Amino acid sequence: xxxxxxxxxxxxxxxxxxxxxxxxxxxxxxxxxDGQLLDRIARVAGPLAGARVYEVxxxxxxxxxxxxxxGAEVVAVERxxxxxxxxxxxxxxxxxxxxVISGDAMAVDEPLVAGPGAHVVANLPYNVGTALLVRWxxxxxxxxxxxxxxxxFQKEVAERIVxxxxxxxxxRLAVLAQWRSTAEIAFTVNRMAFVPPPKVTSAVVHVVPAAxxxxxxxxxxxxxxxxxxxxxxxxxxxxxKGLPGALAALxxxxxxxxxxAETLSVAEFVTVGRALEAARVPTD
Numbered sequence: 001x002x003x004x005x006x007x008x009x010x011x012x013x014x015x016x017x018x019x020x021x022x023x024x025x026x027x028x029x030x031x032x033x034d035g036q037l038l039d040r041i042a043r044v045a046g047p048l049a050g051a052r053v054y055e056v057x058x059x060x061x062x063x064x065x066x067x068x069x070x071g072a073e074v075v076a077v078e079r080x081x082x083x084x085x086x087x088x089x090x091x092x093x094x095x096x097x098x099x100v101i102s103g104d105a106m107a108v109d110e111p112l113v114a115g116p117g118a119h120v121v122a123n124l125p126y127n128v129g130t131a132l133l134v135r136w137x138x139x140x141x142x143x144x145x146x147x148x149x150x151x152x153f154q155k156e157v158a159e160r161i162v163x164x165x166x167x168x169x170x171x172r173l174a175v176l177a178q179w180r181s182t183a184e185i186a187f188t189v190n191r192m193a194f195v196p197p198p199k200v201t202s203a204v205v206h207v208v209p210a211a212x213x214x215x216x217x218x219x220x221x222x223x224x225x226x227x228x229x230x231x232x233x234x235x236x237x238x239x240x241k242g243l244p245g246a247l248a249a250l251x252x253x254x255x256x257x258x259x260x261a262e263t264l265s266v267a268e269f270v271t272v273g274r275a276l277e278a279a280r281v282p283t284d
Contacts, residue, residue, distance in 0.1 A: 006065065006068055006069060006090075006093050006094060007093060009065065009090075009093060012033050012035075012060060012061070012062050012065070013033060015060055015061070015086050015089070016031070016033075016060050016086075019060070019082070019083075019085055019086045020082075021059075021060055021082055021083060021086065024080060029057070029059055029080070029125060030123075030126075030194040030195070030196065030197075030198050031059050031060060031062065031194065031195045032062050032063065032123055032193060032194055032195075033062055033195055034193055035062075035065075035066070037189065037193055038062050038063050038065065038066035039066045039069065039070075040187070041063060041066065041121070041123070041150065041152070041204055042063065042066040042067050042069070042070050042072075042121060042150075043070070044121075044150045044186045044187075044204055044206050045119045045121050045148055045150040045206070046119075046148070047070075048067065048070040048071055048072040048119065049070065049071030049072070050071060050072075050073070051071075051072050051073070051118075051119055052072070052073050052075070052114060052115055052117065052118040052119070053067050053072040053073065053074045053075070053118060053119050053120070053121050054074075054075050054076075054077075054110060054113070054114035054118045054119070054120045054121075054122075054146070055067065055074055055075070055076040055077070055120075055121055055122050056076075056077050056105040056120075056122040056124055056125070056128075056132065057077070057078065057079070057105065057122060057123065057124060057125045058076040058078055058083070058087060058100075059078070059080070059083050059123075060083055060086045060087075061076075061083075061086055061087050061090045063121065063122070063123055064076055064087070064090060064098065065090065067121060068090075068094050068097055068098060072097070072119075073097045073098075074094075074097060074098045074099070075099045075101065075113055075114050075118075076098065076099070076100050076101070077100075077101045077103060077104075077105045077108050077113075078100060078101070078102060078103075079102075079103065079104050079105065081102065084100065084102055087100045088100070099113075101113060105128060105132060106128060106131065106132070110136075110145060110146075111145040114145065114146075115145070116145050117145075117146075117147045118145065118146055118147060119146065119147050119148050119149075119150065120136065120146050120148070120149045120150065120151070121150045121151075122150075122151055122152065123152040124151050124152055124153065126153075126154060126198070129151065129152075129153055129157065130153075130157060130173070133149070133151065133153075133161070133173075133177075134173070134176060136149060137176045137177055137180075137181065137207075138176060138218050138222060139218070140217075140218055142180060142209065142212040143209045143212075144209055146209075147208075147209075148206065148207065148208050148209075149205070149206070149207040149208075150186070150204060150205075150206050150207075151204070151205050151207070152189070152202055152203070152204055152205075153202065153203060153205055154198070154200050154201075154202055154203075155188055155200060155201040155202055155203045156169075156200065157173075158185050158202075158203035158204075158205045159185070159203075160173045160174060161173055161174060161177045161183050161205055161207075162174070162177070162178075162183050162184060162185055162205070165262065165263060165264060165265050165266075166262060166263055167262070168262075170262050171229045171232065171261075171262065172225040172226065172228075172229040174266075175221070175225050175266050175269055176221070176222070176225065177207060178266045179213060179221060179266045179269065179270060180209065180210055180211070180212045180213060181207050181208060181209050181210050182207070182208050182210055183205060183206070183207045184205070184206055185203050185204070185205055185206075186203075186204040186205065186206045187203070187204055188201055188202065188203045188204075189201065189202040189203065189204065213270045215274045215277065216270050216273040216274050216277060217273075217277065220273040220276055220277055221269065221270070221273050223243060224240075224243065224246065224269060224272060224273050224276065225261075225269065227239060227240050227242060227243040227246065228240060228261035228264070228269075229261050229262075232260065232261050232262055233260070234260070235257060235258045235259065235260060236250060236255070236256075236257050236258070236259055236260065236261065236264075237250075237257035237258065239260075239261060240257075245276050245279050246272070246276060248275075248279060249272050249273075249275035249276040249279060250272055250275075252275040252278070252279070253268070253271045253272045253274075253275045255268060255271070255272060
C-alpha cells in the first residue's frame, strides 16, 4: 500500500502478521484493513491537509495511515502496548506528523495533547465509544476544543445519536448530541470489513458543533435528560418527580406532565432546562 507523503509501506496484513497482532475482545478492538474504506472514513472529516487530528485506538494503524495520507498531523492514543511497535514504524515513516501516546483515552487531557480546532477521527473501541462521545458533547465550554467528530460506532448506537423524537432510538444520547451540534450518519460499514467481524453492522457518524442555545447549562441538560429517560416508559410527572423543581419547570414551559420523555423535542428539553434554571433550583 502506498500513502501520500508516507512512501512505500508494507500491506497492513503483513504488519499485523509480523508483529503477531490480533484484535483484543477485552479492549473492544476490531481491525479495519480495507485501504479504500479507511480513506473514505478519513475523507468524511473534510480536507485534512495540515490539519490536526486526534485518533483514539489506532491499533495497527490502518486509519492512521489514511489520515496521514490525507496530509493530517495526527495525535493517536493507544492503550494496547502490543500495537506500539507497529505504530512506531508508522511514526518514523510519517516524518514527524504522527505522535503516539501510550495510555487510556479516558484519562487523556485532550485539549492539551490535541490542541484547539482538532478533528477527532476514530474507529472507537466499542467498550469506551459512547462514554467518550458523551464527554466530548458535554464540555462546559462551547465551542469545544474539537472542530468535528468522525466516529465509528455500532449501527444501533449511531442511530441513537441521530434519532428523532417519537422514535424508539430517541433518548438521552440524541438530545446531548443534537442540542448544540449537528449529527449525521455518513455511511454504514458491513461487519465483514473488520477482522475479526463483529456481530453487528457499524456506521460512521459525523458531528459538527453548532451555536450553544443560551440560558441553559450543560449540567442542567444532563440532569434533566438523565431523569427523564431513566424511566422513559413513564410519564414525565413520574420520571421527573425526583429532580427538584422539574415538575414546576414543566408547567412553566407549558409542557404537559402526562407526556413521555421520548416525545419531547430537543428544543423542548432546552425550554424546560431554562425554566428550571430561572427558578434557581439546583440540578445536582
